[in-house]
Amino acid sequence: MSLPPEKASELKQIIHNHLIKMNIHGKIRDVLAETVREDLDPGHSSLSEEDFLRALQRRGIVDDVMKDLHFSKEVPDTELGLQNSPKPATHFIDKDPTKLKKTNMDPARRYLYLQVLGGKAFLEHLQEPEPLPGQVCSTFTLYLHFRNQRFHSKPVPCACEPDLQEGFLLEIHREGLGDGSKMADATTMLSICDPVHLVLIKRDASSETTLVSSYFLDWRTVLSSPSGKTSVAVELLGVGSECKVTAGVLNMSLDLYPPLSEVLSPDIITTQQSLERQKTAEKERLFLVYAKQWWREFLEIRQANQSKLVKIFAQDENGVNRPVCSYVRVLRAGRLLESPRQAARFVSLLGLEKAPVVGGGGGGKQEQWCSLLAFLCRNKGDCEDHATLLCSLLLGFGLDAYVCVGTKPKSLAHTWVMTRGTDSTITFWESLTAHRYLHQAIDPDAPPLAPQPRPSYPYRTIGCVFNHRAFLANCQPSDAVELCSFDFHNQSQWKAMSEEAVGSVCSPGSTTSLPPLPPLCGPSLEPSAASNQLELELRYLVVEHRKDLGLATVWDDHLSYVLSSALAAYELERCTGTSCGNEEFQDAVRRAVPDGHTFKGFPIHFLHHNARRAFATCLRSPFCDEIVCCRGDHVRLAVRVRVFAYPESACAVWVMFACKYRSVL
Numbered sequence: 001m002s003l004p005p006e007k008a009s010e011l012k013q014i015i016h017n018h019l020i021k022m023n024i025h026g027k028i029r030d031v032l033a034e035t036v037r038e039d040l041d042p043g044h045s046s047l048s049e050e051d052f053l054r055a056l057q058r059r060g061i062v063d064d065v066m067k068d069l070h071f072s073k074e075v076p077d078t079e080l081g082l083q084n085s086p087k088p089a090t091h092f093i094d095k096d097p098t099k100l101k102k103t104n105m106d107p108a109r110r111y112l113y114l115q116v117l118g119g120k121a122f123l124e125h126l127q128e129p130e131p132l133p134g135q136v137c138s139t140f141t142l143y144l145h146f147r148n149q150r151f152h153s154k155p156v157p158c159a160c161e162p163d164l165q166e167g168f169l170l171e172i173h174r175e176g177l178g179d180g181s182k183m184a185d186a187t188t189m190l191s192i193c194d195p196v197h198l199v200l201i202k203r204d205a206s207s208e209t210t211l212v213s214s215y216f217l218d219w220r221t222v223l224s225s226p227s228g229k230t231s232v233a234v235e236l237l238g239v240g241s242e243c244k245v246t247a248g249v250l251n252m253s254l255d256l257y258p259p260l261s262e263v264l265s266p267d268i269i270t271t272q273q274s275l276e277r278q279k280t281a282e283k284e285r286l287f288l289v290y291a292k293q294w295w296r297e298f299l300e301i302r303q304a305n306q307s308k309l310v311k312i313f314a315q316d317e318n319g320v321n322r323p324v325c326s327y328v329r330v331l332r333a334g335r336l337l338e339s340p341r342q343a344a345r346f347v348s349l350l351g352l353e354k355a356p357v358v359g360g361g362g363g364g365k366q367e368q369w370c371s372l373l374a375f376l377c378r379n380k381g382d383c384e385d386h387a388t389l390l391c392s393l394l395l396g397f398g399l400d401a402y403v404c405v406g407t408k409p410k411s412l413a414h415t416w417v418m419t420r421g422t423d424s425t426i427t428f429w430e431s432l433t434a435h436r437y438l439h440q441a442i443d444p445d446a447p448p449l450a451p452q453p454r455p456s457y458p459y460r461t462i463g464c465v466f467n468h469r470a471f472l473a474n475c476q477p478s479d480a481v482e483l484c485s486f487d488f489h490n491q492s493q494w495k496a497m498s499e500e501a502v503g504s505v506c507s508p509g510s511t512t513s514l515p516p517l518p519p520l521c522g523p524s525l526e527p528s529a530a531s532n533q534l535e536l537e538l539r540y541l542v543v544e545h546r547k548d549l550g551l552a553t554v555w556d557d558h559l560s561y562v563l564s565s566a567l568a569a570y571e572l573e574r575c576t577g578t579s580c581g582n583e584e585f586q587d588a589v590r591r592a593v594p595d596g597h598t599f600k601g602f603p604i605h606f607l608h609h610n611a612r613r614a615f616a617t618c619l620r621s622p623f624c625d626e627i628v629c630c631r632g633d634h635v636r637l638a639v640r641v642r643v644f645a646y647p648e649s650a651c652a653v654w655v656m657f658a659c660k661y662r663s664v665l
Helices: 005-021 024-039 049-058 061-068 186-191 219-224 266-301 303-307 340-348 372-378 383-396 499-506 527-548 557-562 564-576 582-592 611-619 622-628
Strands: 110-120 139-146 149-152 165-172 196-203 209-217 229-237 246-257 313-315 321-323 400-407 413-420 426-429 436-439 461-466 471-474 494-496 597-606 633-645 651-662
Touching (some): 024 061, 049 061, 110 139, 139 165, 139 372, 186 266, 196 372, 209 229, 209 246, 209 372, 219 229, 219 266, 266 303, 266 499, 321 499, 340 564, 372 383, 383 413, 527 611, 527 651, 557 582, 557 633, 557 651, 564 633, 597 611, 597 622, 611 651, 622 651
Antiparallel strands (some): 110 165, 110 246, 139 196, 196 209, 229 246, 400 413, 400 461, 413 426, 426 436, 461 471, 471 494, 597 651, 633 651
16 A cells, blocks of 8 residues: 555654654664673674664564554545645534544644643542432533634543543644744744633533633643653632632643654743743733823812722632733634624623622622633623623624623613714613613703603613723713713713723733633534424423323424424524514414414523423413413414524524414303
8 A cells, every 4th residue: 555745754754753752762772782782792793683673672662662653544534524624623622522533633733732631639529429320410621722722621520539531632833924834943832922721610410500710821841841741730729709729630741742852941941931920010010000190190080080980900710800901802703603793692692690709798799700711611601701702702893892881770880882883873782682772862951841862771870991902981070871972082071091001911912911812612502403302302391291280282293383483583683683574474373273273372582402491481481381281172282492503502592382272262
C-alpha cells in the first residue's frame, strides 16, 4: 500500500516526534557505549549493525518503541460526513459523549494536550452516596475555553473524588498577518498570555445548574519542561460569597506537541508573568485614580447626583472588581443568529437567577456579574448578565448599543439595553423578555393641556449608560427615564469618561486580567427529534392522567398537525414582534372541527423540555385542566410540541393542548 507524499511526511513527523518524546537518541547512545564496553570481544575490530540491533532488542528498546505506537483503521471522511479541510476544527461540542472523535493534527502546528486526571477534596460531596446503576444523580461537567476553542467533558457523578478523566487538544496558533499556518516557537508562546478558562458546572437531578468554580489556568509552565510535559494540581475556588473557599482540586497534565527543541528556563517564564502582572496592576491603578477624580467632579455638578445609580465597577464570580465596560465586547454570532431581534430572543431564553446570599442578608441579593463563559455554561444568570450579552450581540450587528443602569418600579435596581438610531430614535431592549420600547421624552415645560407621550416601558430612573468603550453618567436635573434626553454629546446632560482611559483597561488585550471572549456554540438540541420525543411523553402522561379519572383517550392526529402553524406563528411573533399566519390557522381549525362541535385550545411556552415538569405546570391552569380532563360526546384530543433550538443549550418550547367535542345542551 502506497501513501500520498503529504500523508507520508505527516507519518514521518509523528514518528519523529514520538521518538524525540521517548528520548530515543539518548537511549541508543547509552546502549552503544555499554555494548562497546562490555559485549565486544577483544578479537573484534568493529561492531556490526546486527550486533547493535540485537543489543537494542535485548534491552527492550525496540519493544518500548513499538508498544507506544498505536495504529488503527482510518474511517474515511466521507463516512463521517466530513469535508476535506486544510485546517482542523477549532471548536466544537461533542453531542455524543459516548463516541470518541478523531481530529486531524497538522504536523506544522503546535498543540497543547490538556488532560484532566480526576478530582479530589470536593468536601461538599463527602457524604454523597454511590449512585445506583440507572439512577439519576447530580453531575459535574467541566467546560474549557482557549483562544476561540471551546470544549466540555462528559458529565460524571458528583463525589468527593469525582472521576473527571478527559483530554482536550488545544491548538496554539499565531496571530500575526500571514503567520496563522506557521508553527509557534517558544518565544511566541511565551508572549501568548491567554489563559485556559475552566468552568465547573454542577447539574442536579432536576437539570438545575449551579456554577461551582471559574478558574484561569496559565499553561506556560510547560514551556520550561525538557520532555514537553508537566503536571499541575489546580485548586478550584468557589464563587460569589465563597470565592475564598476551596471547592476542590483537579489533577491535570499538560503536553506540548511537538516538544520544543529548546526549552525556556523557569526564571524567564516567571519574569514574563511578573512583568505582565505589574503592567496590568499599573494600568488598573491609573484607571482607579482617574475614576476617583471623575467621580468627585460628577458629584460637584449638583447635589442630586449623589443619589443616582452610577456604577463604575462590578464584582465578577471570583470576587474581582472590574470596570463595568469590560463586561461588554463586540460579539459576532456568525451564522448562529440572523438578526438583532433574534439575538434578543436568544438572550431572553437564558434563565434568570439572582446570586444567592448565605443567611438571606442584604435583601436576598448579592451582586455578581458573571464572565460570559460562566453565564453561557450555567445557562442562566442575573439581569446584568443578560444585558451585557445582549449589548455585545447588538454591537456585533453594527448597532450603537449601551447597557443602561437604573431602577424599575418600587425602586428595584435593574439593567437593560438601549440603542440609538442614526435619526436619534432611542429604543429600549428588555433583555429578559426581548420586548422593545420606543422612548419619547416628556417635555416638562410644555403647557398643562398639551398632549404628552405615555411611556410603555417599565423603567423609572436611569443613572448611567456604558458599552465597551464609553461610560456616561446622567447629570440632568432629574434621572426619571421619561424626562431624560439621550444626547450624549451634550456635556451638560451626560458626563462622559475619557474613551482613552476606558480603553486602557477594557479593550481586548489591554490587561491580562480580562477574561477572553468565547465564541457562541451551535444548538445542542436537534429540534425535530426533541419535539417528537416530548410530544410522545406528553401523550403518555395525558393518557395516564385520564385513565386515573376513568376516561378513555382518543387522539386526533390531523388536528394535532394543524396546531403546528399556530406554534410557529407564536415563536415568529416573539422573534420579530409581528403576528402573522393567524388567518390560515383559524381557517384550518374550522375545517377540522365539524358543525355542532366545540373546539378549545391552550398554548403554553417553556424554556425546558422536561415532560413531567411541563405537564404539571399545564395542569395548574384551569383552562388546560379543562381540556385534558374534557368529558362529553365524541371527545377527541390533540397535542402538538415545537422545540426551537438556539445557540448554546437555549431552547424555546411551545406546547398546545386542544380538544373538540359534540356540544350537548
